[in-house]
Amino acid sequence: MKTCKSSHLDSGLESDLQCRSGPGCVVKCGSERMENAAKRRLAANARERRRMQGLNTAFDRLRKVVPQWGQDKKLSKYETLQMALSYIMALTRILAEAERYSTEREWINHHCEHFHPESYHEYMGQKMATDSDSYAQRIFSYHSEHFQIAN
DNA sequence: TAGGCCATCTGGTCCT
């Protein structure tokens, strides 16, 4: 694990050593203050750790609902965000397309099964293996090696 | 071994 760097805890605190109890307690109160500062710093570290863990949990949940195209390797955070962006845009496009179909049922039969979270892996297993006539490839344009940085 | 990715620590800033 990481080494604990404590030099910061010593800096900037000396000017705070005087207290209302008089000069006699400079050392005592000074060390108390430093102790409190150290405690606050540790508490802040713990909060930050929890915050980042929450963020990572959110990334994991996002990974679960975003296509991985049969990649065995876990998507990085950056890749996950890019994939989510492409996925949302693809779904938006599909919804827009739906308006051009005469009946909802016809449209659903034609499209929806391919993008159901539970079915896309199976779908990709069947379709990507043959690498021909891929509906998803037409609709969904994400390729991990071809990111575009959105500005 | 270099480069990518990540976790953690830290200090600064903003908000309540």
Add this chain to the structure above:
DNA sequence: AGGACCAGATGGCCTA
């Protein structure tokens, strides 16, 4: 004052 959020620094792990 204290918490949330952020970005920079640092070091560990993994892979090509």
